[in-house]
Amino acid sequence: MLRFVLSCLLGFAFIFPASAGEPEMKQVKAGLVSAFPELSAATIKPGPVSGMYEIEFDAKVFYTTNDGKYLFMGDLVDMGTHTNLTEARRATIRMRLLDEVGEQNMIVMGPANPKRTLTVFTDVDCGYCAKFHLDVPALNKQGVKVRYLFYPRTGLHSASYKRAVAVWCADDRVKAIGVAKAGGKLDMKTCANPVEKHYRLGERLDVNGTPTIFLDDGKTLPGYIPAPRLLSMLGIKGESSGAAVR
Numbered sequence: 270m271l272r273f274v275l276s277c278l279l280g281f282a283f284i285f286p287a288s289a290g291e292p293e294m295k296q297v298k299a300g301l302v303s304a305f306p307e308l309s310a311a312t313i314k315p316g317p318v319s320g321m322y323e324i325e326f327d328a329k330v331f332y333t334t335n336d337g338k339y340l341f342m343g344d345l346v347d348m349g350t351h352t353n354l355t356e357a358r359r360a361t362i363r364m365r366l367l368d369e370v371g372e373q374n375m376i377v378m379g380p381a382n383p384k385r386t387l388t389v390f391t392d393v394d395c396g397y398c399a400k401f402h403l404d405v406p407a408l409n410k411q412g413v414k415v416r417y418l419f420y421p422r423t424g425l426h427s428a429s430y431k432r433a434v435a436v437w438c439a440d441d442r443v444k445a446i447g448v449a450k451a452g453g454k455l456d457m458k459t460c461a462n463p464v465e466k467h468y469r470l471g472e473r474l475d476v477n478g479t480p481t482i483f484l485d486d487g488k489t490l491p492g493y494i495p496a497p498r499l500l501s502m503l504g505i506k507g508e509s510s511g512a513a514v515r
Contacts, residue, residue: 328363367470377416378443387413387483388416388485408499478492
């Protein structure tokens with residue numbers, strides 16, 4: 270539904286009548302909500318460019334002119350600093366949404382006081398996720414904490430989803446996820462679990478493949494990256510070769 274609404278927005282020019290005495294931002298927000306009630310949860314504030322407002326809707330960022338006539342969906346780049354202002358805002362949103370999950374609702378491996386932290390959407394039946402998991406000890410050794418969230422690519426209530434639930438419900442989750450990623454047999458227990466919430470969050474964050482790695486500065490790295498190169502990208506080790514793949 271979110272993607273449908275945003276695609277619909279592209280087809281409209283917003284023209285909202287002024288309301289005497291009503292602050293401009295509230296006028297624009299009211300017009301957006303009138304056209305698309307799902308935007309009631311959106312926040313609006315002055316944008317990075319004069320004459321423009323920034324709208325945050327779930328994990329999306331877009332812009333409207335201050336008269337509400339035009340909507341912009343794309344990235345704003347500061348030509349002076351070559352900074353992608355929109356991506357910087359998205360990164361902040363990603364960090365907030367991931368932190369809201371809470372580590373008690375993740376599978377966490379690594380030092381208590383890490384140099385860097387990776388939050389990884391993983392599928393227990395994904396081959397490249399299994400390759401990444403084999404790299405986790407090397408990452409941990411270099412001071413990198415890895416936090417797993419489940420993203421069964423075949424969807425909710427699929428076989429992969431049920432295996433993810435079984436991993437969460439195991440007495441030793443870290444051991445169980447290793448068994449699952451190696452294709453081993455799991456005790457298919459069920460219990461209260463966060464797997465569906467993880468999956469829904471992945472959808473909000475536009476996860477469309479696994480592993481998807483979120484850095485602790487909000488940047489996203491789609492696909493498997495070998496540990497030496499990943500450590501180099503994190504500023505922990507020297508340069509290394511290797512390319513990200515799915």
